[in-house]
Amino acid sequence: MGAIAPIFLHIFKNKSLCYIKTMDKFKTNLKGDFFGAITASIIAFPQALAFGVASGLGASAGLWGAIILSLFTGIFGGNIPIVSGPTGPSSIIIATIILSMNNDIKSTIFVLFFAAILQIIISLTSIPKFIKYVPYPVISGFLTGIGLIIIILQISPLLGGKIYASTIEAIKNYPQIFSNIDINSTILGISTLIILFFMPKIITRFLPSQLIALVLMTLISSILNLNIEKISSVSFSLPMLQMPNISFNLMSTTLTLALTLAFISSSESLLTGIIVDSLTKTKHNSKNLVLMQGLGNIFCALTGSMNGAAATMRSVAAIKNGSTTKLTQIFSAIILIFVLLKFNDFISQIPICVLAAILIKIGYDILDLKVLKILKHAPKDDLFVLLTVLFLTVFYNLVSALGIGVVLASLLYAKRLADNTNIKNKNKFHNYTNDEIKTEKDSRYKIRILHIDGQFFFGSISQIVSHFDELLETKFVILTYSSNSLLDMSAIFALEDIIIRLKAQKIKLYLVLENDEVYNQIKSMDEVVNYIDKESIFNNENEAIKLAKNNLK
Numbered sequence: 001m002g003a004i005a006p007i008f009l010h011i012f013k014n015k016s017l018c019y020i021k022t023m024d025k026f027k028t029n030l031k032g033d034f035f036g037a038i039t040a041s042i043i044a045f046p047q048a049l050a051f052g053v054a055s056g057l058g059a060s061a062g063l064w065g066a067i068i069l070s071l072f073t074g075i076f077g078g079n080i081p082i083v084s085g086p087t088g089p090s091s092i093i094i095a096t097i098i099l100s101m102n103n104d105i106k107s108t109i110f111v112l113f114f115a116a117i118l119q120i121i122i123s124l125t126s127i128p129k130f131i132k133y134v135p136y137p138v139i140s141g142f143l144t145g146i147g148l149i150i151i152i153l154q155i156s157p158l159l160g161g162k163i164y165a166s167t168i169e170a171i172k173n174y175p176q177i178f179s180n181i182d183i184n185s186t187i188l189g190i191s192t193l194i195i196l197f198f199m200p201k202i203i204t205r206f207l208p209s210q211l212i213a214l215v216l217m218t219l220i221s222s223i224l225n226l227n228i229e230k231i232s233s234v235s236f237s238l239p240m241l242q243m244p245n246i247s248f249n250l251m252s253t254t255l256t257l258a259l260t261l262a263f264i265s266s267s268e269s270l271l272t273g274i275i276v277d278s279l280t281k282t283k284h285n286s287k288n289l290v291l292m293q294g295l296g297n298i299f300c301a302l303t304g305s306m307n308g309a310a311a312t313m314r315s316v317a318a319i320k321n322g323s324t325t326k327l328t329q330i331f332s333a334i335i336l337i338f339v340l341l342k343f344n345d346f347i348s349q350i351p352i353c354v355l356a357a358i359l360i361k362i363g364y365d366i367l368d369l370k371v372l373k374i375l376k377h378a379p380k381d382d383l384f385v386l387l388t389v390l391f392l393t394v395f396y397n398l399v400s401a402l403g404i405g406v407v408l409a410s411l412l413y414a415k416r417l418a419d420n421t422n423i424k425n426k427n428k429f430h431n432y433t434n435d436e437i438k439t440e441k442d443s444r445y446k447i448r449i450l451h452i453d454g455q456f457f458f459g460s461i462s463q464i465v466s467h468f469d470e471l472l473e474t475k476f477v478i479l480t481y482s483s484n485s486l487l488d489m490s491a492i493f494a495l496e497d498i499i500i501r502l503k504a505q506k507i508k509l510y511l512v513l514e515n516d517e518v519y520n521q522i523k524s525m526d527e528v529v530n531y532i533d534k535e536s537i538f539n540n541e542n543e544a545i546k547l548a549k550n551n552l553k
Contacts, residue, residue, distance in 0.1 A: 027209030037331030040318040051086040055094040065306030072296035074329030083314040098223040112301035115314035118262035128286040135313025138405035144394025150363030183280030185353040192357035239303035258546035269310035333506035381412040476548040480512040510544040
């Protein structure tokens with residue numbers, strides 16, 4: 001009996017230590033989730049108001065959309081700190097839906113409900129896994145188009161004019177807008193833009209410039225009692241349930257609109273999921289992520305609130321401030337409800353021109369400006385697809401732009417393959433030479449030699465990049481690309497991603513480009529050379545192996 005007592009004491013002690021450690025971890029996570037939620041809410045508040053106004057549903061719909069979607073996905077979604085709510089692309093698509101429905105709110109609610117149902121259907125298929133195969137020029141052209149639409153439409157309210165429904169209508173009325181500028185709105189709007197673009201980073205580390213501009217300009221407007229247009233009264237009561245009238249006729253005529261909103265919401269959510277994975281070193285379930293967003297959007301639609309998606313900026317900000325679990329979303333929703341209840345009078349005094357300025361900055365941030373760096377190096381096919389999608393998005397129909405872009409990119413890629421096809425006696429898989437095998441073994445796999453056999457283009461990006469997630473104990477990677485096809489936009493940005501991933505693992509990359517044209521293409525690109533010095537780019541694999549061996553010693 002005396003011998004057993006110490007054993008029980010030891011077990012009890014270990015159990016107690018485990019319990020204490022678990023509680024400490026829980027407290028740390030809880031604290032991190034709460035402070036992360038505060039940061040996410042500070043960013044979400046001005047954006048939700050602005051997106052609600054831009055969509056045509058109103059500021060209340062934007063704010064309640066952020067609350068409902070975050071609360072639902074926080075309760076029922078996976079245990080990852082992804083903050084959801086209205087986004088720029090979804091606001092523009094909803095504005096298009098309202099315009100197509102001739103401002104009929106009941107019909108609009110039906111389309112939003114239909115889009116959420118389609119999103120759930122998408123989650124039950126393999127589509128979430130295939131969305132990542134959409135070519136980069138299509139995504140770039142579409143997002144840049146969305147950014148331009150936001151900027152074009154918000155210039156009028158920035159200057160005190162009315163909000164127009166389409167870009168063509170807004171541009172046609174520019175002469176009238178600029179000849180009837182409201183001086184108070186213009187000064188307030190431009191002052192907001194100056195704060196948004198030039199606020200010192202030392203301040204924005206603690207408070208986002210959007211919130212600072214919103215609060216400061218609203219206070220100035222109220223103190224000076226300026227006679228300018230403001231947000232109409234924001235309802236702080238719970239939104240009422242509104243059942244849509246199910247119409248098969250309306251369903252058939254609005255299928256394309258609903259499918260576009262479902263596709264964009266799913267794509268944004270999946271992109272956010274990938275970024276969150278890279279920050280938290282976790283792996284989200286893509287199907288579950290889309291499913292939860294779809295279910296949450298059903299509740300948004302049924303309450304007349306704005307549909308949304310997983311928001312990248314809010315999620316990243318939350319994680320950087322300590323968020324680790326889905327409690328972040330629940331806290332964020334509660335904080336926004338508190339703000340809505342306590343500061344309703346203040347919200348109703350926010351000038352429309354200030355929201356317009358915030359939207360213009362958001363539109364600018366959506367523009368894919370990094371593509372300008374590689375325009376002169378990119379294949380003409382990519383540029384043609386990008387510009388076509390951009391033009392169609394801004395001036396024709398953003399619903400058609402995506403479909404036409406994907407089809408066009410596929411056809412041009414098929415043509416590119418056909419032009420480069422020759423009959424060769426070549427093994428399907430790369431056979432390593434004896435020297436390569438010996439090099440890896442002699443270095444105890446501190447030197448790894450990898451080959452990209454075949455095309456390095458948008459369709460092969462995910463498979464190629466995934467090989468660089470974890471290379472344990474490796475010091476040098478020699479990556480050989482032997483194809484004679486120039487790298488397209490997707491491949492160029494994927495190459496940057498590979499270099500950054502390897503740098504994060506403290507692995508030196510030697511890039512071997514056996515084709516002279518591809519070698520010269522990469523050597524002339526400063527944006528790639530900035531990540532990897534020119535001495536690390538080779539035309540011959542043996543030279544790269546020799547340098548790796550010398551540096552390993």
